[in-house]
Amino acid sequence: MLLANTALLVAEATVYFTVMMALLHARRVIGIGVFMCALGVMHFLETYLASVYYVETPVGIISPGSTVLFSGKLLMILLLYIREDALVARQPIYGLLIGNFLIVALVMLLRNHDTVGVVGGRVPDIGFVDEMGWLMVWGTSLLFIDSIAIIVLYERLGKWLGRHLYLRFLICGAVVLTFDQAGFYLALRYVSHVPIEVFFGGWAAKMAATLVYTLFFTIYLKFFDDETSWLTNRSFKDAFQILTYRERYEDLLQVVNRDHLTGAFHRRHYDTYAPDVLKSGLEQSNPVSFLVIDIDYFKAVNDRLGHQTGDEVLKTIARLLQENLRSEDHLYRYGGEEFVLICDRMDGEAAFALAERIRRIIERFSTIYLPEKATVSIGVASAPEDGRTIRALFEKADSRLYQAKSSGRNKVIGPAA
Structure with missing residues (x-):
């Protein structure tokens, strides 16, 4: 058996x-x-x-x-x-x-039904x-x-x-x-x-x-x-x-955390996660660079050509920025026409070179394809030389952005300038 x-x-x-x-x-x-x-x-x-x-x-x-x-x-x-x-x-x-x-x-x-017997002896x-x-x-x-x-x-x-x-x-x-x-x-x-x-x-x-x-x-x-x-x-x-x-779930988070117009991470995501990016880089003794990017004369574009054209300019510049990112980079729409790009494992000299390349790409592309030429001014700061906190780095990069705008716009000011 x-x-x-x-x-x-x-x-x-x-x-x-x-x-x-x-x-x-x-x-x-x-x-x-x-x-x-x-x-x-x-x-x-x-x-x-x-x-x-x-x-x-x-x-x-x-x-x-x-x-x-x-x-x-x-x-x-x-x-x-x-x-x-x-x-x-x-x-x-x-x-x-x-x-x-x-x-x-x-x-x-089903157990709440009142059943009836149909087959004899079977319930x-x-x-x-x-x-x-x-x-x-x-x-x-x-x-x-x-x-x-x-x-x-x-x-x-x-x-x-x-x-x-x-x-x-x-x-x-x-x-x-x-x-x-x-x-x-x-x-x-x-x-x-x-x-x-x-x-x-x-x-x-x-x-x-x-x-x-x-x-x-x-x-x-x-x-x-x-x-x-x-x-x-x-x-x-x-x-x-x-x-x-x-x-x-990860895809949903990506959608929720991104600006619907530009596809960049939005300001809330920056406030929540940017400090972790900087902290991780410093703990591993890696340089971290900040690029604060502002579209020149963007208000004038909106006033002359309308907000729909302004939105197209924003989307185009955001796309050009994203096309030039590495996997270690994080792009945020900080507000209005201003973006923040955080580059992990990138020192000040390399960040300045990246910012200058981005500036030239946007100027050249907008001259050919956009209804009106658009340029950007960029301020660059790097950790640990320019600071060891998000606030310190942003303030330094924003100060250099202001210098770029004050000196004629369509410029990059940074540690290697």
């Missing part, structure tokens, strides 16, 4: 892997949605089998639902990520989570539905954590294991399924009072399932696909941010 049960489990894993990998392999033809639907439709069966359906094997008492179906699902999500990317993989992760919370919400409403077992619903929510919550963890761990292991695709797959499965077994057993213990033997037997079975699925994956790549096309070089941090929608 023990060997027969083991053989059946291997057969079930073989069928599961074969069908799911066929769907994943054919996703370009039939669509990725087919794979995702097949992945999700078995979730109720997985939970039911994991809670009440056990068989005896050489490693102990186990559930096929947990050993074959759940382990397979988690590893399939990892394979989906490897073959596609985090944007695609997060769809079934969040879909399963939301779907199972929806089930519980609907059950809470709805609301207690069983409640139990299954909460187990599904708990199991899906674990799956949510498992899925993110296994993907991030896979990328983290890439730092040490590199091209050892199968070893990374095996280790990720073993580690995360160990965590999952502990988490789901706690729920089973609370709901069904299952004995501790189920935990140890289930853990051993999941480790065996990981080995079997890794073997199947190896065979698949050897005969049906090219291993090199599965190798990825992605950042585990980036994967985590996408899986948790962190990148959407």
Whole structure:
């Protein structure tokens, strides 16, 4: 009986892997949605089998639902990520989570119906539905954590294991399924009072399932696909941010913190974060330079040509500024026609050269493309020579800007002037 049960489990894993990998392999033809639907439709069966359906094997008492179906699902999500990317993989992760919370919400409403008996001797077992619903929510919550963890761990292991695709797959499965077994057993213990033997037997079975699925994956790549096309070089941090929608949050922050007209960071962002940029630079003994940039005679442009033209001039100059930034630079619209550019790791001489280049670019571009020639005056200050605080540096750069305007405009005044 023990060997027969083991053989059946291997057969079930073989069928599961074969069908799911066929769907994943054919996703370009039939669509990725087919794979995702097949992945999700078995979730109720997985939970039911994991809670009440056990068989005896050489490693102990186990559930096929947990050993074959759940382990397979988690590893399939990892394979989906490897073959596609985090944007695609997060769809079934969040879909399963939301779907199972929806089930519980609907059950809470359904239980309030007054039911009638239609089939003799058959009545709805609301207690069983409640139990299954909460187990599904708990199991899906674990799956949510498992899925993110296994993907991030896979990328983290890439730092040490590199091209050892199968070893990374095996280790990720073993580690995360160990965590999952502990988490789901706690729920089973609370709901069904299952004995501790189920935990140890289930853990051993999941480790065996990981080995079997890794073997199947190896065979698949050897005969049906090219291993090199599965190798990825992605950042585990980036994967985590996408899986948790962190990148959407970062995008939202970028939108919220930017001036809608020019695309530069606005004054509030300057007040909040500019001190941190300066502090970080000084702590690392890096020079930090400030450029205060003002558009010459901008009020006259608004008065003669109208505010719409003035806005176009502002947007154009802001775009030219942004096109000349490095990744270490931070551009702010400080107010009206005035911008502040903070350049981390740039000394006064280099900042003066940058300011002079910006001045010439704007003058040359505006002469050709803008309805009226526009120029800028720029004051430059650098830390630590000109100060060690945001206020001191701004005041020094603003003072030099005033000198530039007083001496005829369209000039740069700075430490190297």
